[in-house]
Amino acid sequence: xxxxxxxxxxxxxxxxxxxxxxxxxxxxxxxxxxxxxxxxxxxxxxxxxxxxxxxxxxxxxxxxxxxxxxxxxxxxxxxxxxxxxxxxxxxxxxxxxxxxxxxxxxxxxxxxxxxxxxxxxxxxxxxxxxxxxxxxxxxxxxxxxxxxxxxxxxxxxxxxxxxxxxxxxxxxxxxxxxxxxxxxxxxxxxxxxxxxxxxxxxxxxxxxxxxxxxxxxxxxxxxxxxxxxxxxxxxxxxxxx
Numbered sequence: 446x447x448x449x450x451x452x453x454x455x456x457x458x459x460x461x462x463x464x465x466x467x468x469x470x471x472x473x474x475x476x477x478x479x480x481x482x483x484x485x486x487x488x489x490x491x492x493x494x495x496x497x498x499x500x501x502x503x504x505x506x507x508x509x510x511x512x513x514x515x516x517x518x519x520x521x522x523x524x525x526x527x528x529x530x531x532x533x534x535x536x537x538x539x540x541x542x543x544x545x546x547x548x549x550x551x552x553x554x555x556x557x558x559x560x561x562x563x564x565x566x567x568x569x570x571x572x573x574x575x576x577x578x579x580x581x582x583x584x585x586x587x588x589x590x591x592x593x594x595x596x597x598x599x600x601x602x603x604x605x606x607x608x609x610x611x612x613x614x615x616x617x618x619x620x621x622x623x624x625x626x627x628x629x630x631x632x633x634x635x636x637x638x639x640x641x642x643x644x645x646x647x648x649x650x651x652x653x654x655x656x657x658x659x660x661x662x663x664x665x666x667x668x669x670x671x672x673x674x675x676x677x678x679x680x681x682x683x684x685x686x
Contacts, residue, residue: 446479447469447478447479447515447516447517448481448515448516448517448518448519449515449516449519449521449540451465451466453521453540454515454540457521457540457541458511458540458541458543460508460543460544461508461511461512461515461540461543463659464508464509464511464512464513464659465512465515465516467512467659467660467663468509468512468513468515468516468659468663469516470660470663471513471660471663471664471666471667472513472516472517472663472667474664475664475667475668475670475671476671477667477670477671477674480516480517480674481517481518481519481580482517482518482580482581482582482583483517483518483573483576483578483580483581483582483583484510484513484514484517484518484523484582484583484584484585485523485524485525485526485569485572485573485582485583485584485585486506486507486510486523486524486525486526486538486585486587487525487526487528487565487566487569487584487585487586487587488503488506488507488525488526488527488528488547488587489528489529489560489587489588489589489590489617490527490528490529490533490551490554490557490558491529491557491558491559491560491588491589491590492529492557492558492559493589493590494557494589494617495557497589497617497654498547498548498551501655502617502653502654502655503547503587504545504546504547504548505654505655506585506587506615506654507523507525507538507543507546507547508543509659509662509663510523510585510666511523511538511539511540511543512659513663513666515540517583518580521539521540521541522537522538522539522540523537523538523539524536524537524569524572525537525538525547525550526565526568526569526572527550527551527554528560528561528562528564528565528568529557529558529559529560529561530558530559530560530561530564530593531558531561531564532564532565532568533554533555533558534550534553534554535568535572536550559593560588560590560591560592560593561592561593561594561597561598562586562588562592562594562597562598562601563592563594563597563598563600563601565586566586566598566601566602566605566612567601569582569584569610570605570608570610573608573610579684580609581609581610581611581674581677581683582609582610582611583611583613583666583670584610584611584612584613585613585615585666586612586613586614586615587614587615587616587617588614588615588616588617588628589616589617589618589624590618590622590624590625591624591625591626591627591628592627595627598627598631599630599631599634599639602631602634602640602644602645603634603639603640605644606640606641606642606644607641607682608682609677609682609683610644611644611645611646611669611670611673611674611677612644612645612646613645613646613647613666613669613670614628614631614632614645614646614647614648615647615648615649615650615654615665615666616628616647616648616649616650617650617651617652617654618649618651618652619649619651619652620649620651622649625647625649628647629647631645631647632645632646632647641680641682642673642676642677642680642682643669643672643673643676644673644677646668646669646670646673648665648668650662650665
């Protein structure tokens with residue numbers, strides 16, 4: 446059973462019904478139906494992201510993540526971390542008020558900055574640990590380029606490998622962009638030399654991420670998550686079913 450029923454989604458967020466159904470089908474394909482997990486969204490607020498905010502691409506990603514989260518977490522809310530040089534905001538999106546939510550949050554933010562993954566990762570870790578949940582977490586981490594501090598980002602991924610969080614990096618931009626070479630490196634950090642298990646994945650969503658179908662996006666978001674869950678349970682990082 447999903448965490449939030451179709452009926453409740455129809456009542457609270459009718460515009461998300463199609464996304465909710467597509468996300469459910471993807472969860473079933475990956476053997477994850479009935480799973481309970483926290484879902485986070487991290488979004489890049491660096492200067493190069495300006496057009497993605499203006500044309501609604503970031504809002505579209507937020508809606509898609511919310512549609513997925515409704516199956517996994519019964520609070521109907523996704524914490525969202527906006528980052529650039531530092532943390533720009535930690536806020537949330539929810540079923541009842543999702544439409545235009547990203548635009549409303551961004552309207553209150555300051556100038557766009559550089560790109561530091563580790564500050565966002567630290568904010569997610571703090572939120573997760575403070576929440577007191579015992580469920581695993583899927584962190585959808587969107588960016589359009591490599592971080593200013595690559596060493597810090599690597600260290601955070603490795604240190605977090607012992608915690609029940611999976612980092613799914615999503616690249617906005619051309620698939621073959623050199624900006625994504627570092628993200629591919631993060632995805633392939635050695636196990637067990639650098640980290641106890643593989644706790645990160647990456648895929649490029651293209652220069653126009655909204656063209657990626659909902660079904661493909663969900664399949665990519667969930668592609669490596671089941672393998673991580675299995676390994677994390679075997680290691681005792683995630684509690685058994």
